[in-house]
Amino acid sequence: MPVTVGLKGRAETTVNDTNTAQAACSGALPVFGTPYMCALMEEASWKSIAPHLEAGQSTVGTRLNISHDSATPAGMKVWAESEVTEVDGKRLVLKVSAYDEKGLIGQGTHERFIIADERFLSKAAKKLEG
Numbered sequence: 271m272p273v274t275v276g277l278k279g280r281a282e283t284t285v286n287d288t289n290t291a292q293a294a295c296s297g298a299l300p301v302f303g304t305p306y307m308c309a310l311m312e313e314a315s316w317k318s319i320a321p322h323l324e325a326g327q328s329t330v331g332t333r334l335n336i337s338h339d340s341a342t343p344a345g346m347k348v349w350a351e352s353e354v355t356e357v358d359g360k361r362l363v364l365k366v367s368a369y370d371e372k373g374l375i376g377q378g379t380h381e382r383f384i385i386a387d388e389r390f391l392s393k394a395a396k397k398l399e400g
Contacts, residue, residue: 271322273362273384275354279318281310282349285342285370302342307376308334310350311366315380318352319362329362329382330390336378342370352380360384 283289289306291297296305312331319329342348348370356363360383368376 273319273322273354273357275357277318277322277354279314279316279352280349281313281317282347283310284347285344287344290344299341300344302346302348302370302375304338304376307338307348307350307368308336310348311336311352311368311376311378311380314350315352315364315366315382319354319382323384326387327384328387328390329384331380331382333381334366334378336366336376336380338368338376340370340373340375342375346370346372348375355379 285302287293289303290300291303292300294303294305296303311334316329348368350366350368352364352366354362355365362382364380364382366378366380367374
């Protein structure tokens with residue numbers, strides 16, 4: 271079954287010492303780090319799409335345009351939601367949002383491309399050649 275507009279995903283975690291701004295070296299404070307919010311948005315996105323791909327295919331993120339609007343302290347649950355808003359051949363655009371137990375903490379758009387695993391990995395491995 272193909273990837274279609276409206277396909278939704280979700281990923282969640284709890285803020286702890288391993289996913290703070292301090293842990294990511296993206297800031298000095300012990301609050302949910304923006305890099306981890308981005309990763310949660312990508313996780314919600316790719317995991318929702320994966321079951322709709324052919325064997326030997328995956329998706330890779332190519333663009334993430336988001337805002338991180340509210341801080342979340344350690345101990346709170348956070349989650350990201352994604353929704354496919356555009357399918358243009360192998361290019362997919364998703365609306366992404368992140369929340370904590372008090373409400374919206376970030377939002378934006380995310381772009382992914384459907385790729386052939388072997389070809390993609392082969393091309394990446396060529397960078398190791400002298």
